[in-house]
Amino acid sequence: DAGVTQSPTHLIKTRGQQVTLRCSPKSGHDTVSWYQQALGQGPQFIFQYYEEEERQRGNFPDRFSGHQFPNYSSELNVNALLLGDSALYLCASSSAGQGSAGANVLTFGAGSRLTVL
C-alpha cells in the first residue's frame, strides 16, 4: 500500500521564479495538508485541503497557494520565490472520517526539498 508520495524530491529555483509541488495522498485518505520545514526547525502548517477547498490556512502569505483535485491529490504553488522559501515541503494526508478529528493521525510524505538561489 503506497503511502504519501511527493514530487519532485529536490529542486533548485532562483529568486522571483514560481514553483509547483505535487502530492498524492495515502490510499483511502481524502484530506491533504502542507507543511514547511525550514532547516533546523519543526514543520509549520501552511494550509489544508478537503473536498477541493482550502479549509484552513496558517500564517503564510498569498504567494503560497494550492489546489486539490477530484482524486484527492494536491499541488502547492509558490510565486515570486524568496531566499527564505528554501525549505523541505511536507505533504500529509488523513481521513476526515477517522473519528475524533483532533486525534487524527497524519501520514507524511518524504517531502520536496526546495532551494532558492
Added chain:
Amino acid sequence: AQSVTQLGSHVSVSEGALVLLRCNYSSSVPPYLFWYVQYPNQGLQLLLKYTSAATLVKGINGFEAEFKKSETSFHLTKPSAHMRDAAEYFCAVSEYTGFQKLVFGTGTRLLVSP
C-alpha cells in the same frame, strides 16, 4: 493557541543507555499530543499519540511517553538506545478547530554512540 516546547536541540546517549527526550505543552483544552520521528531524507513517522485514554502511551520501536497534566509534560523515553534510533524527534500538539492541524516543536536530534 496551543504550543509545545522541546528542551534540548541535541541529546547524546551511548548504545544501551536510557533515552529521555523532553516535551512540554501549552493548551487551553485537554490536548492531543504526538511524537513523530524523522530519519535522514525521510518524512515524519508517527511514534505514538496521546488521546486521553491512558496517561502512559506505548509506541513503536520500544518508545513510550507519559502524559503528566500537573507538569504539562509529555516526555518520550526508551529504556535502551539502539544505533538505529539516531534521528530527529518532534513533539506536536493538535490544534483542532474543525480540521486537524499539528503544531510542532523545534525538534531534538538524538545521537547514539557505540
